[in-house]
Amino acid sequence: MSKPLQIGLLVFPRVTQLDLTGPVQVFSSLPDAKLHLVWKRIEPVPSDSVITLTPTITFADCPQLDVICVPGGYGTDELLLDKDVLEFLQRQEPKAKFITSVCTGSLVLGAAGLLKGYRAATHWTAVEALPYFGASVSRERVCIDRNRVTGGGVTAGIDFALTLVSLLKDRSAAEMIQLRLEYNPAPPFDAGSPNTAPAAIVAAMKERVASAHANRMEFVKKAALT
Numbered sequence: 001m002s003k004p005l006q007i008g009l010l011v012f013p014r015v016t017q018l019d020l021t022g023p024v025q026v027f028s029s030l031p032d033a034k035l036h037l038v039w040k041r042i043e044p045v046p047s048d049s050v051i052t053l054t055p056t057i058t059f060a061d062c063p064q065l066d067v068i069c070v071p072g073g074y075g076t077d078e079l080l081l082d083k084d085v086l087e088f089l090q091r092q093e094p095k096a097k098f099i100t101s102v103c104t105g106s107l108v109l110g111a112a113g114l115l116k117g118y119r120a121a122t123h124w125t126a127v128e129a130l131p132y133f134g135a136s137v138s139r140e141r142v143c144i145d146r147n148r149v150t151g152g153g154v155t156a157g158i159d160f161a162l163t164l165v166s167l168l169k170d171r172s173a174a175e176m177i178q179l180r181l182e183y184n185p186a187p188p189f190d191a192g193s194p195n196t197a198p199a200a201i202v203a204a205m206k207e208r209v210a211s212a213h214a215n216r217m218e219f220v221k222k223a224a225l226t
Contacts (some may be wrong), residue, residue: 004170008036008065008092010085010105011055014075017047019102019157023069024124026161029177030169038062040084047215048073059088067164068092071157072123077216079224080111089114098164100149102157104216109150109221110135119145121154124194125209129217132224155192 003193007027009020027035039045039055047053068089070076089112095097101109106122110133111116120135121143130137142163143150149167151160162183166174191197191211197205 005030005033006036006065007033007065007067008038008057008062009069009071010036010108011039011053011081012073012075012085013045014048014073015045015053015071016073016103016154017049017053018052018154019071019073019105020047020053022155022157023102023161024073024163025181026158026177029164029180030165030173036062036065038088040202045079048075059084062088062092064095065092066097067168068096068099070101070105070108072101072105072107072154074212074216076104076108077219080107080141080219081226086112096147098149098167100145100151100160100164102151102160103153104129106130106135106150107220108132109133109148111220115148118148119143120148120150121152121156122150125153125206126216131219132220154164155185 009024024035027033037056038059040059042055042058044052044054093114099109099114103123106115106120107126107129110130116134118135119138120130121138121140122130127137141152142158142160149160149164151157162174162178165177191201194202201209
């Protein structure tokens with residue numbers, strides 16, 4: 001009997017829960033996969049919403065992973081300078097089959113030095129940060145560059161996970177999971193991208209996140225210098 005796939009997803013304070021739970025729901029449908037929610041300690045972690053998440057294993061006890069995934073959220077800002085997190089990713093990287101992220105989780109991979117010379121995707125508000133870490137910006141919803149697979153913002157996590165299943169297994173396995181989840185998106189508005197949303201909506205959103213964006217870029221610039 002083959003060994004189960006070891007899939008680890010990072011959990012941290014102020015993670016965007018859908019970045020994490022979307023892929024978890026997809027990966028949970030793999031019959032031969034062992035999922036781990038990895039953090040420094042085993043204690044509840046607040047997400048960026050009312051939902052609290054509980055890690056299942058610590059960095060110290062985590063086995064070698066076949067897939068490591070870093071979700072995003074404003075909590076990633078602090079991770080860019082978190083030695084424990086960056087060293088964990090660096091330890092896991094050499095033997096992992098896939099190094100992956102959703103949303104701004106790609107910035108954490110970049111801060112760990114794992115995206116130099118790679119194309120990568122991230123949330124549309126954070127694309128300017130990627131070049132600081134030697135990565136090329138991809139505007140794809142799911143970007144595949146060798147064994148780096150990175151998803152765009154938040155809801156792209158489901159697309160990312162289904163794509164990764166197709167790489168780990170095959171297309172039919174991914175399609176079976178998609179059907180099981182009845183993942184058949186039909187959004188009520190065509191405003192899910194700055195390329196399609198009304199200009200006034202894009203401007204209002206940029207204004208709303210301006211302070212958080214400036215704060216993130218301060219962390220990015222500090223991380224790029226370390």
